[in-house]
Amino acid sequence: xxxxxxxxxxxxxxxxxxxxxxxxxxxxxxxxxxxxxxxxxxxxxxxxxxxxxxxxxxxxxxxxxxxxxxxxxxxxxxxxxxxxxxxxxxxxxxxxxxxxxxxxxxxxxxxxxxxxxxxxxxxxxxxxxxxxxxxxxxxxxxxxxxxxxxxxxxxxxxxxxxxxxxxxxxxxxxxxxxxxxxxxxxxxxxxxxxxxxxxxxxxxxxxxxxxxxxxxxxxxxxxxxxxxxxxxxxxxxxxxxxxxxxxxxxxxxxxxxxxxxxxxxxxxxxxxxxxxxxxxxxxxxxxxxxxxxxxxxxxxxx
Amino acid sequence: xxxxxxxxxxxxxxxxxxxxxxxxxxxxxxxxxxxxxxxxxxxxxxxxxxxxxxxxxxxxxxxxxxxxxxxxxxxxxxxxxxxxxxxxxxxxxxxxxxxxxxxxxxxxxxxxxxxxxxxxxxxxxxxxxxxxxxxxxxxxxxxxxxxxxxxxxxxxxxxxxxxxxxxxxxxxx
Numbered sequence: 015x016x017x018x019x020x021x022x023x024x025x026x027x028x029x030x031x032x033x034x035x036x037x038x039x040x041x042x043x044x045x046x047x048x049x050x051x052x053x054x055x056x057x058x059x060x061x062x063x064x065x066x067x068x069x070x071x072x073x074x075x076x077x078x079x080x081x082x083x084x085x086x087x088x089x090x091x092x093x094x095x096x097x098x099x100x101x102x103x104x105x106x107x108x109x110x111x112x113x114x115x116x117x118x119x120x121x122x123x124x125x126x127x128x129x130x131x132x133x134x135x136x137x138x139x140x141x142x143x144x145x146x147x148x149x150x151x152x153x154x155x156x157x158x159x160x161x162x163x164x165x166x167x168x169x170x171x172x173x174x175x176x177x178x179x180x181x182x183x184x185x186x187x188x189x190x191x192x193x194x195x196x197x198x199x200x201x202x203x204x205x206x207x208x209x210x211x212x213x214x215x216x217x218x219x220x221x222x223x224x225x226x227x228x229x230x231x232x233x234x235x236x237x238x239x240x241x242x243x244x245x246x247x248x249x250x251x252x253x254x255x256x257x258x259x260x261x262x263x264x265x266x267x268x269x270x271x272x273x274x275x276x277x278x279x280x281x282x283x284x285x286x287x288x289x290x291x292x293x294x295x296x297x298x299x300x301x302x303x304x305x306x307x308x309x310x311x312x313x314x315x316x
Numbered sequence: 317x318x319x320x321x322x323x324x325x326x327x328x329x330x331x332x333x334x335x336x337x338x339x340x341x342x343x344x345x346x347x348x349x350x351x352x353x354x355x356x357x358x359x360x361x362x363x364x365x366x367x368x369x370x371x372x373x374x375x376x377x378x379x380x381x382x383x384x385x386x387x388x389x390x391x392x393x394x395x396x397x398x399x400x401x402x403x404x405x406x407x408x409x410x411x412x413x414x415x416x417x418x419x420x421x422x423x424x425x426x427x428x429x430x431x432x433x434x435x436x437x438x439x440x441x442x443x444x445x446x447x448x449x450x451x452x453x454x455x456x457x458x459x460x461x462x463x464x465x466x467x468x469x470x471x472x473x474x475x476x477x478x479x480x481x482x483x484x485x486x487x488x489x
Contacts, residue, residue, distance in 0.1 A: 023460060023476055023477070023478060023479050023482050030478070030479060030480055030481065030482060031480070031481050031482070032482045032483075032484075033481075033482070033483040033484070034483075034484045034486070035483065035484070035485040035486070069399075069401065069402065069463070069485065073485065074401060074402055074405055077402055077461060077483050077485075078402075078405055078406065078409065080481065080483055081384075081386060081406060081411060081459055081461075081481060081483075082409070084459070084480060084481035085384035085386070085411065085457045085459050085480060085481055086384070086457070087383065087384060087409065087410040087411065095409060097405075100401075100405055101345045101404075101405075101408070102345070102401035102404050102405055104345060105341075105342045105345040105346060105401075105404070106401070108338045108339075108341050108342040108345075109338070109339075109342050111334070111338055112334070112335050112338040112339055112342070115331045115332075115334040115335045115338065116331070116335055118327065118331040119328055119331035119332050119335065122324045122325075122327040122328035122331060123328055125324040126324050126325060126328065129324070158335075162335070162339060166339045166340070166342070166343050167343075167354060167356065293324065
């Protein structure tokens with residue numbers, strides 16, 4: 015398949031260079047047998063999931079070196095052509111923090127609206143007033159995202175898909191998804207509603223946010239100090255020293271990326287839920303807000 | 317109601333300021349401190365359809381100082397933003413980069429008598445033609461970078477452009 019594509023795109027008159035970054039060794043053998051490509055530079059395992067970027071920095075580095083070798087930017091360009099000096103990771107980190115700030119802005123607005131629409135004096139436990147503050151906050155979040163996407167022309171990796179329009183035929187599934195998500199967050203709200211000391215509540219708040227992220231960062235980056243390679247590379251070298259995979263590597267990568275994104279989403283939403291409950295003492299409001307955001311995230315990726 | 321350490325209005329304003337600050341910093345990196353021009357452009361496929369693309373152009377790329385260009389394309393479920401990090405790093409090093417979407421948009425209801433079926437490969441052809449028409453692009457040095465998790469179903473009868481450098485990124489075994 016890839017052989018056909020690269021052959022079709024290669025210039026028959028001048029020598030085209032081809033680079034295939036694939037996880038397995040299949041291409042290497044098939045290409046060597048066919049020998050129909052002008053040049054294969056390297057086939058490496060640079061598709062490891064990076065937690066902030068869709069492509070591992072080493073993969074970007076390989077592509078930059080490959081492009082420079084074959085397309086040759088003129089000599090007047092800076093001599094510091096260093097493919098390893100990348101700023102996109104810092105940018106991805108900024109976007110990640112912006113995502114948390116966006117959730118916090120939405121939750122604060124939900125709190126402000128909740129105070130604007132207080133419960134009636136006769137029935138303090140009436141949760142029917144929950145809809146208006148949450149709907150207002152969600153609507154504001156959508157408008158804010160729309161404005162930001164126009165002002166900064168940025169893709170916010172973790173929330174960008176939120177802006178995709180939802181098709182009418184998706185609506186029944188979305189309503190079902192919303193009900194399930196609200197139910198799940200309603201259940202989890204019991205954890206935060208317990209009467210504990212202020213210290214325990216603050217510790218809980220910090221751990222909810224940091225533990226899921228920290229666990230991933232420790233797995234990926236701690237092995238650098240011990241074995242001079244990332245957790246993913248260490249894992250591959252230990253489990254599959256001879257490139258014989260017990261599981262399809264692409265599936266493993268997709269699984270790990272999804273696990274990281276999912277942990278991050280759920281962790282951040284639990285943190286926001288805990289924040290809302292602590293500030294407003296409204297369990298249903300918080301469940302509805304977080305459930306809607308989760309539905310929105312999942313729906314935009316269907 | 318529990319005691320609030322910081323009023324919700326203050327938290328909201330702080331969060332809003334943080335968003336603007338962080339996105340500005342991210343934008344600064346993306347534009348390499350103002351040394352890069354970024355255009356969202358429509359790549360015309362035929363009179364009824366187009367695909368969206370984002371063109372990253374270094375300021376020094378001029379008609380008297382033409383630069384090599386690279387087309388970056390990711391197959392579904394990824395869109396033009398999936399390869400944005402690669403495009404940003406390429407343009408910081410002097411390349412022109414064009415990330416293109418797979419999704420084909422319709423301007424009007426196509427006439428079945430006249431229109432041809434647009435697909436990913438026609439997007440690639442049109443993107444290549446668009447780059448070749450730019451005065452700041454060195455037409456003899458075009459590159460192509462693809463990122464996909466699917467197999468490439470190539471149709472040999474299609475009139476595809478040629479590239480000097482081709483990089484395929486795939487988790488396929």
